[in-house]
Amino acid sequence: MAEGSSTPEPIQRLVESFHRLPGIGPKSAQRLAYHILRTTEQEASALAQAILDVKQRIRLCSQCMNITESDPCGYCRDERRDRSVVCVVEQPLDVLAIERSGGYRGLYHVLHGVLSPMDGIGPEHIHIRELVVRLQAGEIQEVIMATNPSLEGEATAMYVQRLIGPAGVKVTRLARGLPSGADLEYTDDVTLARALEGRQEV
Amino acid sequence: MTDRSRSYSTEGIVLRRRNIGEADSILTLFSLHEGKFDAVARGVRKAKSRMRGHLEPLTRVQVHVARGRSLDVFTQAETIEAHRALKADLERMNLALYCAELADRFTIDRVEQRPIYELLVDVFHALDGGASAQAARYFELHLLAITGYEAQLDACAICRQKLPEEETLISGPAGGLVCRVCRPAASSGRILSVRAIKVLRYGRTATIDQFDSLRLDDALEHELRAALGDLVRPVLDRELNTTRYMDALERADRIPALSANHVQSDQSNPVPPEP
Numbered sequence: 001m002a003e004g005s006s007t008p009e010p011i012q013r014l015v016e017s018f019h020r021l022p023g024i025g026p027k028s029a030q031r032l033a034y035h036i037l038r039t040t041e042q043e044a045s046a047l048a049q050a051i052l053d054v055k056q057r058i059r060l061c062s063q064c065m066n067i068t069e070s071d072p073c074g075y076c077r078d079e080r081r082d083r084s085v086v087c088v089v090e091q092p093l094d095v096l097a098i099e100r101s102g103g104y105r106g107l108y109h110v111l112h113g114v115l116s117p118m119d120g121i122g123p124e125h126i127h128i129r130e131l132v133v134r135l136q137a138g139e140i141q142e143v144i145m146a147t148n149p150s151l152e153g154e155a156t157a158m159y160v161q162r163l164i165g166p167a168g169v170k171v172t173r174l175a176r177g178l179p180s181g182a183d184l185e186y187t188d189d190v191t192l193a194r195a196l197e198g199r200q201e202v
Numbered sequence: 203m204t205d206r207s208r209s210y211s212t213e214g215i216v217l218r219r220r221n222i223g224e225a226d227s228i229l230t231l232f233s234l235h236e237g238k239f240d241a242v243a244r245g246v247r248k249a250k251s252r253m254r255g256h257l258e259p260l261t262r263v264q265v266h267v268a269r270g271r272s273l274d275v276f277t278q279a280e281t282i283e284a285h286r287a288l289k290a291d292l293e294r295m296n297l298a299l300y301c302a303e304l305a306d307r308f309t310i311d312r313v314e315q316r317p318i319y320e321l322l323v324d325v326f327h328a329l330d331g332g333a334s335a336q337a338a339r340y341f342e343l344h345l346l347a348i349t350g351y352e353a354q355l356d357a358c359a360i361c362r363q364k365l366p367e368e369e370t371l372i373s374g375p376a377g378g379l380v381c382r383v384c385r386p387a388a389s390s391g392r393i394l395s396v397r398a399i400k401v402l403r404y405g406r407t408a409t410i411d412q413f414d415s416l417r418l419d420d421a422l423e424h425e426l427r428a429a430l431g432d433l434v435r436p437v438l439d440r441e442l443n444t445t446r447y448m449d450a451l452e453r454a455d456r457i458p459a460l461s462a463n464h465v466q467s468d469q470s471n472p473v474p475p476e477p
């Protein structure tokens with residue numbers, strides 16, 4: 001970073017903090033820091049408070065590991081949802097995506113990551129154990145693995161299948177059609193095969 | 203092959219992928235003609251990307267690459283071998299990822315390494331066709347030989363004396379078998395059975411299919427895995443990620459899953475930091 005020693009230390013610290021955020025390069029970090037410098041004190045403290053609130057008031061739901069302000073979360077408390085099905089996703093944002101689709105009324109489980117052999121990320125780094133604990137209660141009949149169709153997502157789905165399949169819980173994989181707008185010609189075999197396997201009667 | 207034209211084509215195997223930004227990935231490709239290199243695949247994580255699916259780790263792919271100022275850019279990618287069966291089996295996927303990481307660690311950027319590349323292609327092909335962990339042992343044995351670390355299996359690795367046919371110490375730091383006289387000079391090692399020594403010697407000249415069709419019991423398989431691990435480790439500067447991962451899977455397997463109440467959940471439940 002080209003932030004010279006003549007820059008006051010608090011600004012340097014702020015620039016560095018911004019630079020650590022995803023997608024923020026050194027130039028943008030500088031721009032943001034100098035923008036904050038020009039805002040009113042109220043605006044600055046509102047931003048600071050919002051950041052602190054996220055860290056202090058948002059926690060993980062003790063049941064589904066989704067992010068929530070109250071525990072259990074809204075999905076887990078909702079009596080109208082089907083408690084026999086759990087949809088397992090990588091990130092909290094995936095829950096929002098599935099909710100938006102409107103086709104699902106069961107419960108969720110958020111892993112906060114995926115198994116990643118190439119990075120040395122194993123089961124103990126993500127919330128797989130908590131899923132096993134939930135299954136022990138015996139209410140859940142089906143687990144839908146909705147991890148991404150990447151190597152890591154597939155590895156995670158296979159691992160969960162191996163872990164809980166023998167206990168008699170049905171494990172299913174989200175059927176993956178061809179990505180909309182894709183040319184059949186340019187679609188790889190794996191995607192095509194999956195699309196065929198996951199085909200449904202119309 | 204390394205003329206400075208604006209673009210080039212090669213086939214290769216995707217060893218690794220790191221996601222950057224919203225939809226891009228940097229891939230490490232081990233290629234036939236250009237050796238190992240990193241290049242960026244723009245927009246590859248978007249559902250509409252034509253390269254999506256072709257540039258997954260463990261896929262053998264034909265690519266077209268444009269030279270960039272800092273990083274080269276993939277402009278086309280088409281699957282040669284998807285290795286679909288291998289990717290649909292957790293054990294074999296892990297073995298393939300382990301071999302991919304070994305290939306990554308044993309090679310340097312932009313140096314053509316045809317024998318290693320062809321070995322990796324053969325091993326992936328075998329694993330895709332249902333080969334066992336023996337395929338990974340075959341890869342270790344031959345990778346060491348190709349890169350100048352051939353395991354000494356005929357004579358003592360320290361004094362070069364011929365070895366009697368008996369169980370013998372194998373030492374990673376010494377680079378192979380060590381005779382009784384030299385044992386104190388070997389800093390570490392393990393005793394290898396006569397059977398295991400014979401299997402290793404056979405592996406040097408066998409094809410991968412011949413080697414994989416050997417019927418080995420669990421004890422022997424474990425012995426070979428440990429011995430080859432010992433030989434590979436001194437060549438690496440640090441532990442492999444895939445080894446750490448596979449150890450973690452084994453640890454997790456020992457935890458009773460749905461049977462007992464051993465599992466306790468996190469009390470405070472803070473939002474976890476990104477890995």
Ligand SMILES: [Zn+2]
Pocket residue numbers: 061062063064065066072073074075076077
């Ligand atoms: Zn919840």
Ligand SMILES: [Zn+2]
Pocket residue numbers: 358359360361362363380381382383384
């Ligand atoms: Zn000796």
